[in-house]
Amino acid sequence: MGKDDILRKAAILQRDQETYAIMADLGGGVMDTPTARRIADAADKFGAKKLKITGAQRLALLGVKEQDIDAAYEVMGVKFQQCSPLCTQYIKVCPGNTFCPRGQRDTLSFASRVRERFHPFPKISAKIKIGIAGCYNSCVEPAIKDIGLIGLPKGWTLMAGGAGGKDPMFAQIIAANLEDDKTLELVERILKYYRASASRHMSRNHRLGVIMRAEGKGPLMRACGLE
Numbered sequence: 001m002g003k004d005d006i007l008r009k010a011a012i013l014q015r016d017q018e019t020y021a022i023m024a025d026l027g028g029g030v031m032d033t034p035t036a037r038r039i040a041d042a043a044d045k046f047g048a049k050k051l052k053i054t055g056a057q058r059l060a061l062l063g064v065k066e067q068d069i070d071a072a073y074e075v076m077g078v079k080f081q082q083c084s085p086l087c088t089q090y091i092k093v094c095p096g097n098t099f100c101p102r103g104q105r106d107t108l109s110f111a112s113r114v115r116e117r118f119h120p121f122p123k124i125s126a127k128i129k130i131g132i133a134g135c136y137n138s139c140v141e142p143a144i145k146d147i148g149l150i151g152l153p154k155g156w157t158l159m160a161g162g163a164g165g166k167d168p169m170f171a172q173i174i175a176a177n178l179e180d181d182k183t184l185e186l187v188e189r190i191l192k193y194y195r196a197s198a199s200r201h202m203s204r205n206h207r208l209g210v211i212m213r214a215e216g217k218g219p220l221m222r223a224c225g226l227e
C-alpha cells in the first residue's frame, strides 16, 4: 500500500514504526452499540493493542498491521475518512440538546450538516478546527477553534479566529442569534475567506486567527456580508 493510500485511509504510523492507528470517524463521538461491538471485534481480530478516543472525537484502533488496514475497516463497518496528517482538520461537537440537560440547540444534527457540506475542507492546508457547543458551558472549547459556534435559545453565536497551541488566541464574535441556514452560509464565507488568504499572505499555513490579527476583523466581516 502506497504512502498516499495509507494517509487517505486515515492510518497513522505509530512510534514502533511498524503498526498503524486507524480511525473510525463517528461524527461527534456518538455511536450505537452494534457499531461499538463491530469496532471491538475488529480490534480483537487484528490485534489492536488499545482503543483511543482522540481529541477529534474519533475512535482509534492502535497497533493495526499495514496488511490488515482494509479488512479492519470492513469489520468495523465504518467509513474511513480522509484524515489530514495529525488531524489538522476536524469538527468537534458536544451532545447538545439531544442528550445534555443544559443543551439549548441540536448540535449533533447541525454538526452533521456542517460535515456533509464542508468536510474535508478542500484547498485549505492550514489547520481548520470547528467547535460546536450547545450552550455557554462550551464543553468543546469553541472560543479556541478557528470557527466556533455556541447554541443559545435565540440561535447560534458564531466566532472565528481562535486557536490553542504555541500562539493561543480567543476567537472573536462574528454574529449572533443566527438560524441554521444563515450560520451555514456564514461558515462557507469564512472558509472561502480563509482559503483566499493563503495567496495574500504568501503562506498556506497561517491560522485564521493570525490572518485576522494581521488584517483586522473588518475584511472577514465584509467577506461575510456583515459590514
Ligand code: SF4
Pocket (backbone or CB within 6 Å): 094, 095, 096, 097, 100, 101, 102, 103, 104, 133, 134, 135, 136, 137, 138, 139, 140
Ligand atoms: S456545552 Fe452545554 S450543552 Fe454542550 S455538553 Fe456542555 S453543558 Fe451540555
